[in-house]
Amino acid sequence: MTAPEVQDYVGFDTITQQMERKFLKRGFNLNVILVGESGMGKSTLVNSIFSTHLVDSQGRRTAQEVIRKTTEILPVTQTLDENGVRVRLTIIDTPGFGDQCNNEGCWVQVIKYIKDQHAAYLERELKPQRDRIINDTRVHACLYFLNPGSRGLRPLDVEVLKRLTEVTNVIPVIAKSDSMTLDERTLFKRRVKEEMSFHRISVYPYSSEDDDDEDRMLNASIRELVPFAVVGSEETIDVDDKPVRGRRHGWGVINIFDETHCDFVHLRNFMLRTHLSDLVEVTAQRHYEQFRTSQLRQIKELRAQQAAAAAAGGGGGSGSSQPPVGPLPHQPMAQV
Amino acid sequence: MRAGTATVGPANGGGNGSAGAAKKKKMNGYVGFSNYPNQQHRRSIKRGFNFTLMVVGESGLGKSTLINTLFESRVYPVKDGEDSSTPRNGAQVASPTGVDITSVSADIVENGVKLRLSVVDTPGFGDSVNNDEAWRPILENIESRFDAYLAQENRVNRSKIVDNRVNVLLYFIKPTGHGLRAMDIEFMKHLHTRVNLVPVIARADTLTPREVEQFKAKILADINFHGIHIFKPVSDHFDDPETISDNKAIAGKIPFAVVGSEQYVVRSDGTRVRGRQYPWGVIEVENENHNDFVALRQMLLRTHMEELRDQTDVSLYESYRTQKLLALGHVQNNSVFREFNPRRQQEEEERLHAAKMHKLEAEMSAVFKQKVHEKEGKLKQSEEELHSRHQTMKLTLEKQRRDLEEKKSRFTQSDSPQVAAAAAAANAANASFVDPAQRMASKDKKKNRFF
Numbered sequence: 009m010t011a012p013e014v015q016d017y018v019g020f021d022t023i024t025q026q027m028e029r030k031f032l033k034r035g036f037n038l039n040v041i042l043v044g045e046s047g048m049g050k051s052t053l054v055n056s057i058f059s060t061h062l063v064d065s066q067g068r069r070t071a072q073e074v075i076r077k078t079t080e081i082l083p084v085t086q087t088l089d090e091n092g093v094r095v096r097l098t099i100i101d102t103p104g105f106g107d108q109c110n111n112e113g114c115w116v117q118v119i120k121y122i123k124d125q126h127a128a129y130l131e132r133e134l135k136p137q138r139d140r141i142i143n144d145t146r147v148h149a150c151l152y153f154l155n156p157g158s159r160g161l162r163p164l165d166v167e168v169l170k171r172l173t174e175v176t177n178v179i180p181v182i183a184k185s186d187s188m189t190l191d192e193r194t195l196f197k198r199r200v201k202e203e204m205s206f207h208r209i210s211v212y213p214y215s216s217e218d219d220d221d222e223d224r225m226l227n228a229s230i231r232e233l234v235p236f237a238v239v240g241s242e243e244t245i246d247v248d249d250k251p252v253r254g255r256r257h258g259w260g261v262i263n264i265f266d267e268t269h270c271d272f273v274h275l276r277n278f279m280l281r282t283h284l285s286d287l288v289e290v291t292a293q294r295h296y297e298q299f300r301t302s303q304l305r306q307i308k309e310l311r312a313q314q315a316a317a318a319a320a321g322g323g324g325g326s327g328s329s330q331p332p333v334g335p336l337p338h339q340p341m342a343q344v
Numbered sequence: 345m346r347a348g349t350a351t352v353g354p355a356n357g358g359g360n361g362s363a364g365a366a367k368k369k370k371m372n373g374y375v376g377f378s379n380y381p382n383q384q385h386r387r388s389i390k391r392g393f394n395f396t397l398m399v400v401g402e403s404g405l406g407k408s409t410l411i412n413t414l415f416e417s418r419v420y421p422v423k424d425g426e427d428s429s430t431p432r433n434g435a436q437v438a439s440p441t442g443v444d445i446t447s448v449s450a451d452i453v454e455n456g457v458k459l460r461l462s463v464v465d466t467p468g469f470g471d472s473v474n475n476d477e478a479w480r481p482i483l484e485n486i487e488s489r490f491d492a493y494l495a496q497e498n499r500v501n502r503s504k505i506v507d508n509r510v511n512v513l514l515y516f517i518k519p520t521g522h523g524l525r526a527m528d529i530e531f532m533k534h535l536h537t538r539v540n541l542v543p544v545i546a547r548a549d550t551l552t553p554r555e556v557e558q559f560k561a562k563i564l565a566d567i568n569f570h571g572i573h574i575f576k577p578v579s580d581h582f583d584d585p586e587t588i589s590d591n592k593a594i595a596g597k598i599p600f601a602v603v604g605s606e607q608y609v610v611r612s613d614g615t616r617v618r619g620r621q622y623p624w625g626v627i628e629v630e631n632e633n634h635n636d637f638v639a640l641r642q643m644l645l646r647t648h649m650e651e652l653r654d655q656t657d658v659s660l661y662e663s664y665r666t667q668k669l670l671a672l673g674h675v676q677n678n679s680v681f682r683e684f685n686p687r688r689q690q691e692e693e694e695r696l697h698a699a700k701m702h703k704l705e706a707e708m709s710a711v712f713k714q715k716v717h718e719k720e721g722k723l724k725q726s727e728e729e730l731h732s733r734h735q736t737m738k739l740t741l742e743k744q745r746r747d748l749e750e751k752k753s754r755f756t757q758s759d760s761p762q763v764a765a766a767a768a769a770a771n772a773a774n775a776s777f778v779d780p781a782q783r784m785a786s787k788d789k790k791k792n793r794f795f
Contacts, residue, residue, distance in 0.1 A: 017454070018414070018415060018416055018452070018454060018645060019454075019641070019642075019645050019646040020393075020395075020452070020454060020457065020459050020645045020646070020649060021454040021455040021456070021457040022645075022646050022647070022649075023393055023457065023459075023649050023650055024385050024388060024389065024457060026647065026648070026649060026650035026651065027384070027385070027388060027650050028381045028384075028385065029582070029583075029650075030650055030651075030654060031380075031381050031384065032381070032582060033580070033582050036380060038377070057375070058371060058375055059371040059372045059373045059375050060369045060370060060371040060372060061369075062369065086368065086369045087368045087369070088368075088369055088371060088375075088377070089368065090371065090374070090375060090376075090377060090378040091378040092378070093377065093378040093380060093381060095377050095380070112696075113696055116693070136665070136666050136669035136670050137666045137670075138662070138666075141658070218390070220390075276375075276376065277376065280375060280376040280377045280379070281376040281377075281379050282379075282383070283383075284377055284379070284380050284383060285380055285383035285384050285387060286383070286387075289387070293503075297502060297503075300500075300502075301500050301501060304500045305500060308500075
């Protein structure tokens with residue numbers, strides 16, 4: 009049916025302001041996980057993106073410190089406030105990932121953590137008595153750190169990326185790209201994209217039918233840049249009496265905010281200023297729903313198996329009185 | 345999970361109460377996540393909003409007129425020569441108690457914002473002789489919408505969820521001036537926990553301002569006395585003083601005394617406004633001195649539409665869902681969710697762990713074997729040493745004995761007194777010679793204890 013414009017002003021278009029108000033009251037959660045070997049620049053990059061010292065590097069400082077034997081999961085939560093908008097930001101570091109000689113299974117803890125958050129949310133969602141506003145701990149974005157100077161993806165990267173992209177939004181970055189010339193970066197990015205398409209690894213952003221032309225163009229330009237070749241820095245250097253956030257080498261100064269030097273600005277804008285809401289929503293609507301669907305199907309199958317076993321066993325007693333698991337409706341609901 | 349809403353944070357506006365351990369940090373410079381609401385805004389505009397409004401009241405109280413006045417004639421299109429009193433078309437659900445439920449939907453766009461407005465009418469309510477159960481079909485309708493939503497929420501595939509839950513119910517009160525009637529009280533008591541109730545005094549043009557005031561006071565007294573919850577705009581500490589005072593003003597007018605009109609009248613200064621023409625004057629719909637229509641519209645559409653939707657979702661639906669699930673006997677079995685995911689993980693971990701253990705075992709036994717071998721070697725070596733020493737000592741002793749025997753025989757042959765002394769000395773020496781040999785034997789014995 010066509011939607012006629014209202015001639016006299018009714019005024020419901022203010023609903024968007026009403027929603028903004030509700031939103032300001034509540035604030036939102038943002039959970040980002042950092043995956044990469046130690047020394048890839050994870051902590052510095054995250055601190056640069058949010059312009060504040062959020063996380064400490066988990067690298068070894070002295071020789072006496074032991075090299076971690078397993079991947080640890082270290083979530084750290086802080087609250088940031090900008091213009092009245094509050095975000096409860098959780099950065100999840102993964103020290104120990106990829107640091108061993110034999111890195112078989114170093115991703116297990118990471119995947120488990122991500123899935124556990126989905127499971128916890130599902131559990132709370134299915135409770136008969138639940139908080140309607142469930143505290144969202146699901147991982148909204150994964151920054152995956154690639155090694156600069158490699159010829160494309162390493163075998164470990166392929167293994168891990170395959171698994172990570174199934175459960176969360178993955179954004180591949182090269183954090184210490186100051187050792188790569190612009191040509192080398194272009195070549196590296198092209199190689200990485202070829203290898204990802206060969207291995208059918210799909211990273212964020214995804215395309216969807218709801219996108220309009222503006223969205224499509226924006227997503228296409230972001231896909232061009234992936235993986236983001238960035239440089240992180242928490243230091244400010246004086247260049248011609250102007251403060252510059254960057255790194256000073258003997259042969260020059262890198263300004264991380266200069267788009268000709270690195271992709272830092274693009275990465276930050278993409279993550280925070282244009283796609284932040286999308287990251288959260290895609291996590292809820294794609295990754296979480298996938299997880300939920302597979303869990304519920306498994307439960308259904310399990311119950312079907314148990315019912316079949318009980319029927320086959322001739323009423324042995326175990327399968328007869330199953331307590332209802334979760335609120336799957338038993339009777340047909342009246343439709344309006 | 346649901347289109348357009350960011351479901352995080354505590355339900356009541358009590359601030360950041362959930363993540364107790366979160367610390368606050370200052371940033372250097374503009375980061376940009378404060379753009380989040382704008383991103384949501386864009387998305388919501390693309391998707392549009394739902395709003396379902398139900399009107400309940402006896403016929404002739406002006407329900408349809410009011411709806412058309414609120415939404416500028418976009419819901420019930422008025423053809424020439426007709427007015428709101430002509431019967432409507434719409435999806436009808438016949439009910440034995442004589443109350444019909446009819447629903448009309450309209451898509452309205454304003455400044456790019458799309459609203460899917462549904463108005464549910466209840467013709468026949470209160471028009472029968474026996475109105476005891478008049479409230480029942482309405483309650484059932486509201487609850488069946490909750491059921492429909494619950495079913496959709498629990499589906500395995502949830503990509504399309506249609507939300508047609510009732511967001512607000514306008515209850516029309518007859519302008520008697522005498523407080524609430526029995527049917528009004530019955531209705532409100534049954535419905536107030538399932539829907540946002542907004543009582544409205546209909547056809548307020550029969551009441552003088554003073555009568556309106558008194559009537560309102562009586563209605564509110566009845567409502568309080570019977571413990572009925574009605575929807576009231578509340579402010580919290582996030583709001584600016586202007587909003588707080590606006591909310592107070594609106595709340596002070598509840599229940600709204602309204603007049604609706606689809607006709608236009610011409611004022612004395614020539615302007616055309618909605619109103620009703622009487623011989624004694626003109627009542628203007630949008631004149632705040634004449635009636636509370638503006639306040640009602642302000643609250644319903646311009647300030648509290650989102651609040652109404654939110655309350656329906658967060659509070660009314662949730663309590664219905666909880667009651668229903670507990671009544672059906674659902675007990676949350678937490679262990680089920682823990683099993684599937686970590687089971688495979690656990691197996692993998694166990695495998696890795698077993699492999700590690702095996703490796704360690706192998707290493708340790710190898711080390712043990714090596715050490716045993718070393719020790720054995722050492723002990724063998726010392727055994728051999730001792731044995732050879734034993735031999736050499738034995739030989740020297742033998743030699744010494746033979747020498748002494750020789751000397752002894754020479755001395756015994758010469759027959760002198762020195763011989764006896766020498767023989768005695770030789771005997772003593774002989775005795776002491778036995779000891780070293782014995783000592784060797786005992787040493788051997790000791791050595792054997794090593795093994």
